[in-house]
Amino acid sequence: MIIIYxxxxxGKIDERDGQYxxxxxxxxxxxxxxxVGSVWMTGSETGHQAKLSGRSVLAGYARTWGPLAxxxxxxxxxxxxVAGVGLLALTAFTFTWHGLRTPSAKRRSDLNLLSFGTxxxxxxxxxxxxxALRPEVEAxxxxxxxxxxxxxxxxxxxDDVARASAAYAVLRLTAIDLPRSQxxxxxxxxxxIVDNIRELGDGTGGPYRTAAHGDxxxxxxx
Numbered sequence: 001m002i003i004i005y006x007x008x009x010x011g012k013i014d015e016r017d018g019q020y021x022x023x024x025x026x027x028x029x030x031x032x033x034x035x036v037g038s039v040w041m042t043g044s045e046t047g048h049q050a051k052l053s054g055r056s057v058l059a060g061y062a063r064t065w066g067p068l069a070x071x072x073x074x075x076x077x078x079x080x081x082v083a084g085v086g087l088l089a090l091t092a093f094t095f096t097w098h099g100l101r102t103p104s105a106k107r108r109s110d111l112n113l114l115s116f117g118t119x120x121x122x123x124x125x126x127x128x129x130x131x132a133l134r135p136e137v138e139a140x141x142x143x144x145x146x147x148x149x150x151x152x153x154x155x156x157x158x159d160d161v162a163r164a165s166a167a168y169a170v171l172r173l174t175a176i177d178l179p180r181s182q183x184x185x186x187x188x189x190x191x192x193i194v195d196n197i198r199e200l201g202d203g204t205g206g207p208y209r210t211a212a213h214g215d216x217x218x219x220x221x222x
Contacts, residue, residue, distance in 0.1 A: 003028065003029075004028070004029050004030065005026075005027060005028045005029075006026075006027060007024050007025060007026055007027065007036055008024070008025060008027050008030060008032075009022040009023065009024050009025070009039070010022065010023065010025060010032060010059075010060035010063065010064065011023040011025075011053070011055075011056035011057060011058070011059040011060030011061075011063070012056070012059070012098055013053065013055050013056050013059055013097040013098065014097065014099070014100055014109075014119075014121075015098055015099040015100070016099060016100045016106060016109045016110075016119055017119070018041075018042075018043060018044070019040070019041060019042050019043075019109075019113075019118070019119040019120070020040075020041050020098075020099075021038055021039070021040055021041070021050060021053050021056050021120070021124065022038065022039050022041060022047075022056065023035050023036075023037070023038045023039075023052070023053060023056040023057050023060050024036040024037050024038070024039065025060055030064070031064055031065065032060050032061055032064055032065070035052060035057045035060070037049065037052060038050045038051060038052050038053045038056055038057075038124070040118060040119075040120040040124065042118055042119075048118065048120070048129060049126050049128075049129070050120055050124045050125065050126065051123075051124050051125070051126055053124060055094075055097055058094065059094040059097055062087075062090055062091045062094045063091060063094060063095070066087055066088065066090060066091030066094075067088065067091060069084075069087055070084045070085070070087035070088035070091060071084065071088075072084070073087065104194060104195070107194050107195075107197055108121070108194045109121075110197075111164075111165055111168055111193070111194055111197055114161070114165040115137070115165040115166070115168055115169035115172075116133055116137075116169060122172040122173055122175075122176060123176075130173055130176060133169075133173060134173050137166070137169040137170055137173055138170065140166045140169070141166045141167065141169070141170045143166075144160070144162060144163045144166045145163075145166075145167075146163075150166075150167035150168075150170045150171045150174075150189065151171070151186075151189045153167035153193060154167065154171070154189035154190070154192040154193050154196075155189070155192065157196050158196075161197070164193050164196065164197055165197075167193060168190050168193045168194070168197075171186045171187070171189050171190040171193070172186075172187075172190050174186055175187050175190070
């Protein structure tokens with residue numbers, strides 16, 4: 001008897017313009033057993049490592065085990081029917097995570113691309129990528145700041161998309177290492193820039209940083 005096992009990618013979430021998160025699972029007969037790690041795809045065959053995404057993991061399980069377990073529970077009496085319907089509903093709900101839905105989430109994704117060269121949110125970036133991006137982000141801000149702070153840009157606005165993206169990038173990367181209260185303030189300032197960027201354009205003119213962080217081929221799976 002041949003046992004099919006290995007790793008495969010699933011749990012696609014947060015897609016916008018060909019970029020999205022996936023999780024690699026150990027599997028038997030293509031059914032996920034446990035997550036090995038998440039990856040952010042920047043193209044059909046390229047991507048970079050990302051922190052393990054709970055939503056991607058849940059989506060990967062729900063979209064494979066969910067239909068099997070949900071349908072099975074429908075034949076297990078009244079309690080099973082309720083549980084089965086609930087599980088099938090959860091499975092269906094995870095498909096709403098396939099792509100970004102709100103204008104704010106799309107603007108944030110566009111600003112991530114403009115600021116970092118990837119649509120991956122900084123909260124999902126591994127430490128190695130954050131550390132690699134930080135010197136470049138800080139150098140760009142030094143060129144464009146004009147003596148202001150990133151928070152000044154958030155509070156008073158700017159008519160320069162490049163300056164807005166540089167301020168946003170500094171705030172997002174700085175927030176990662178701040179204590180919780182200060183982190184919330186920095187993230188709130190970054191959110192103000194996301195809201196204000198709609199007055200300047202959607203940031204799709206191309207990132208100032210275009211180098212991809214490849215980690216090998218990957219395929220789009222459910």
